[in-house]
Amino acid sequence: MSSDFWRGRKVFITGHTGFRGSHLALALKKAGAEVFGFSLSPSTNPNFFEVANVGQGMSSTFGDVRDGTALKASLEFSQAEVVFHLAGGGGLRDSWDKVSETYSSQVMGSVNLLECLRETATVRAVVFLSSDKVYRPSKTELVESDPLAGGAPAATAKACVDLILESYLQGVFAPEKYNKHKIALASARMGSAIGGGDFSPESFIWQLAQANQAGLDLPLKNPDSIRPWMHVDDAVSALRTLAQGLLEQGPKLSGAWNLGVGTSHQMSVGQATEIFKAQYRNSSVKEFTLASKGSTHGLLNSEKALNQLSWQPHVSVEVSIQKTADWYKQYFA
Incomplete structure (x- = not known):
């Protein structure tokens, strides 16, 4: 561009x-x-x-x-x-x-x-x-x-x-x-997209940020649910x-x-939570093992955008979550 x-x-x-x-x-x-x-x-x-x-x-x-x-x-x-x-x-x-x-x-x-x-x-x-x-x-x-x-x-x-x-x-x-x-x-x-500044009551990330700021662990309803994460x-x-x-x-x-993300941007809610917590608290990520396969949200095939617009996502799922955690940490500071 x-x-x-x-x-x-x-x-x-x-x-x-x-x-x-x-x-x-x-x-x-x-x-x-x-x-x-x-x-x-x-x-x-x-x-x-x-x-x-x-x-x-x-x-x-x-x-x-x-x-x-x-x-x-x-x-x-x-x-x-x-x-x-x-x-x-x-x-x-x-x-x-x-x-x-x-x-x-x-x-x-x-x-x-x-x-x-x-x-x-x-x-x-x-x-x-x-x-x-x-x-x-x-x-x-x-x-x-x-x-x-x-x-x-x-x-x-x-x-x-x-x-x-x-x-x-x-x-x-x-x-x-x-x-x-x-x-x-x-x-x-x-x-849906994640990133700093999402204050929607429905936002899982906003709930997670508030819990971490309060020093609490957010109860997860479906930690094994696998989702695509787009910054x-x-x-x-x-x-x-x-x-x-x-x-x-x-x-x-x-x-x-x-205009979506692929399998490389898929991660379970539990894994995303661990990465967010580790970044927010300046600690190492704990190893997280899925208890079961869990549910998988459907992915958008964005080959048309790649072939005709030369567009593809560039922010990895890990960096997306880390950047988001950093933003909320600065917001509360």
Whole structure:
């Protein structure tokens, strides 16, 4: 990725006060981009947006993506060339407590943005943040052509948004009409990310950090559960790389993209906990043996991203956990 590619470019981020949105905004500002954000106020206290002073040096509008008028005004004001749509997220479990809000925010918020894009004169590339949970878990490695399915409301809503995006790509923003609309759109499917500043009540890492700060051992429900672990720096890199590809290659890259980690980034919850504890407490890692095979979360096959975007994760699973532990240790210091 060219170090000067983002310098001076105007970028619009929905959901910029969230965990990944804040990290993306910081990275783009550091790269020299002019960043505009549209989002609800931070949903937790503390939150990374305020802790890291993300709002400094960028334009922030606090609003709801379901408010199409406000969203359109903010997007027009930005005169952005690139849009990252990260708003309308939320945890899988708590989405059952606010089903209507989850669907209206993700689905109608996305439709509002797509309708705004029909009237924009400046936007050329749009990346929608999707999820690895949109697929029907039918096999170990999932590819972009695998069928979508429902689950928790948050996951089902993301699947709905991917289908809506596909509809727009067959109609209003069809590649063969690119000379008219001049917008390339893509869906970035990725799993959850770890890193400093995730203060979500559902975050296992945040719970682990609080326990270590208190000198306690966090009780683990499923220590043998094997998960893929992706650092937020790699997640941000994936989003930026996809957006750059859309700008440079246009509709050739429109559509769905898996941007995940492979088997080398798999580790059990118990093993990850031991590495985090050791880094936090400046001690050696205790040997951890799985009592059983445990469950394995499905992996995204990201060969398409490697072959066409030259993107792959660079932060190893061990370093990801160690960097995260260091961040929280400094936060509490």
